[in-house]
Amino acid sequence: xxxxxxxxxxxxxxxxxxxxxxxxxxxxxxxxxxxxxxxxxxxxxxxxxxxxxxxxxxxxxxxxxxxxxxxxxxxxxxxxxxxx
Numbered sequence: 001x002x003x004x005x006x007x008x009x010x011x012x013x014x015x016x017x018x019x020x021x022x023x024x025x026x027x028x029x030x031x032x033x034x035x036x037x038x039x040x041x042x043x044x045x046x047x048x049x050x051x052x053x054x055x056x057x058x059x060x061x062x063x064x065x066x067x068x069x070x071x072x073x074x075x076x077x078x079x080x081x082x083x084x
Contacts, residue, residue: 007076009028010027011027013071017058019058019061037053039051047059
């Protein structure tokens with residue numbers, strides 16, 4: 001995603017398929033600390049891709065925005081660092 005931060009998705013619930021609003025993203029597997037290596041995936045012109053680590057099927061859904069997924073909790077947000 002040129003000019004923006006690449007979204008990360010996880011499959012904590014073990015879903016067979018996750019619908020997302022982007023074609024370029026990172027799959028992290030489960031939520032940390034049980035994540036797999038964060039792998040960049042690019043669907044190109046295709047509408048779906050399978051993560052080579054966790055076998056999650058990601059399907060592009062044009063009705064979703066870049067920061068959306070179904071299920072909604074599949075979009076991973078890095079924990080905010082708190083200044084001490």
